[in-house]
Amino acid sequence: MSGINKQKIVDSVPQKGFFGHPKGLFTLFFTEFWERFSYYGMRAILVYYMYYEVTKGGLGIPENTALAIMSIYGSLVYMSGIIGGWLADRIFGTSKAVFYGGIFIMLGHIVLAIPGSVSLFFVSMVLIVIGTGLLKPNVSSIVGEIYSEKDNRRDSGFSIFYMGINLGGFLSPLVVGKIGMDYNFHVGFALAAIGMLLGLIVFVTTKKKNLGLAGTTVPSPLSQEEKKKYYGIFGAAIIIIAIILAITIPAGYLTFNSFVALIGILGFLIPAIYITVMYRSPKTTAVERSRLLAYIPLFLASVMFWAIQEQGSTILANYADKRTQLEIAGFSISPAFFQSLNPMFIIIFAPTFAWIWVKLGDRQPSIPKKFSIGLLFAGLSFLVILLPAYLGGQDSLVNPLWLVLSYFIVVVGELCLSPVGLSATTKLAPAAFSAQTMSLWFLSNAAAQALNAQIVKFYTPQTEMMYFGIIGGASIVLSIILFAISPMIQKHMKGIK
Structure with missing residues (x-):
């Protein structure tokens, strides 16, 4: 996309109207607000829906399998963002990607809202993975389009x-979690579907007036020759995958365990291919190659961090349900409520961390040192949660404040690593691969959750202290090495x- 076209897009967007920002930010803010309401509401109760007994409204899936499915699901969501970004860049633009993605997500939640079988559950997961891959990366891209490159409101926006x-x-989690856990899982999923519907309504009814041309252009459209080439590749890939599935599933080769192993391999293989292609490309300069090498340990540190942070919706969600005292002073706490702690702490403390970095100026830690601090706090969050079992045994219920403390500590680490990682990615990316390098950053989360799918099966009440201790200790050791x-x-x- 040329600079002239970028400016034309900016000129088509009303530049005032939402807290001093372009009007389009209103559309994108509430579209993403409702999409996240939908996604995190569903995720707050999903693991419980999987492993609760059928008599309690669940699917009766074994706990360790349910925890692995949650991790695989999270990994596939981040992997699908690569395809969603490519489709938007080459075929139908970001605006249509957001709309189509919202439709798929809503349909996935509607399927979850229908009392059914495990088969219906997996259909819903496929729909939500496709939808999130289309919507999530592209709604953020449109935010960038509504500001000119020199607009000092961009970071604030x-x-x-x-x-x-x-x-x-x-x-x-407070709304969907309460309804889903206390009344009916399917009503909770229906609320998530309604949330996505509200997001779509906001997007469709306000985009023309507020967004102008933003999201409507295709940055690098396929030529007719490329269309024939890629459509042929996609068609052949679908046929080959169908044949492989038709052979391996009846023969017993493709099982859940082998699928988890495959995703685990892809979680690290895809980033490795990305880095290799960028490093070997003639478009990458010697300085950029050096920076790419520096990015590798940061990427691996990010994988370790997200492997711990993402267990907030798997292992710690299970811990909240099974090991935590949920009746306090006559009040009943839903285990889903703990899923609100991470975003709540980020809302409260993100401005403080931003102020700290500005205040320190040139005296602030380097990017690798900030990553090492993030890893340190991630490891400490797991060591904290093993203390109740050490102090009171594995059979007694734990005070919920231990869980709150664990979530808080990992958020401190997240605020040291996540926004810094986004910034570092834009700085270290080779000029010819800036978009792909950002995709690479998000793949660190995909790799982390693919790794989690392998290790969550080792968590049991009997191995609780060892599980938290080994993973937390490993993160602290990596933190020291990185420092x-x-x-x-x-x-x-x-x-x-």
Whole structure:
């Protein structure tokens, strides 16, 4: 997309109307707010729906299998973003990607709202994975389009947009979690579907007036020759996959365990291919190759961090349900409520961390050191949660404040690593691969959850202390190693601080 076209897009968007920001930010803020309300509301009760007994309204899936499915699901959501971004860039643009994605997500939640079988459950997961892959990366891209490149409101606009994400994530477990856990899972999923419907209504009814041309252009459309080539590749891939499934499933080769193993391999293979292609490309300069090498340990540190943070919706969700005292002073706490802690702490403390980095100025830690601090707090969050079992035994119910403390500590780590990682990715990315490098950053979460699908099966009440201790300890050890080699990493970053 040329600079002229970018400016034409900006000129087509009303530049005032939402807290001093372009009117389009209103549309995108509430579209993403309702999408996140929908997604996190569904996720707050999904693991319980999977492993609760049929007599309690669940599917009766074994607990460890349910925890693995949650991790695989999260991994596939982040992997699908690559395809969603490519489709938007090459075929139908970001606006249509957001609309189609919202439709798929809503349909997935509607399927979940229908009392049914495990088969229906997996159909819903496929729909939501496709939909989130289309919507999630592309709604953020449209935010960037409504500001000119020199507009000093851009960072503030993304901060407001990020607040919408966390507000949706904070409120949905309180609403959907309460209804789903106390009354009926399917009513909870129906509320999630309604949330996505509201997001679609906001998007469709306000985009023409508020967004102008933003999201309507196709940055790098396929030529007729490329269409024939790629459609042929996609068609052949679908046929080959269908044949493989037709052979491997009846023969017993493709089982749930083998599928988990396959996703685990892809979670690391795809990023490795990304890095190799960028490193070997003639479009990548010597300085950019050095920066790409510096990015590898940061990527691996991110995988370790998200492997712990994402267990907030799996292992810690199970811990909240099975190990936590939920009746306090006559009040009953829903285990789904704990899913609101992460976005709540981010809303409260993100401005504080932003102020700290600005206040420190040149004295703030380097990017690798901030990552090492993030890993340190992630490890501590797991060591904290093993203390109740050490102090009171594995059979007694735990005070919920231990869980609150664990969530708080990992958020401190997240605020040291996640926004810094986004910024570092834009700085270290080769110029010819800036978009792909951002996709690579999100793949660190996909790899982490693919890893989690392998390790959550080792969690049991009997192995609780060992599980939290080994993973938490590993994160702290990696934190120390990363801190020690940070000068070497900084040297390879070639002037990037």
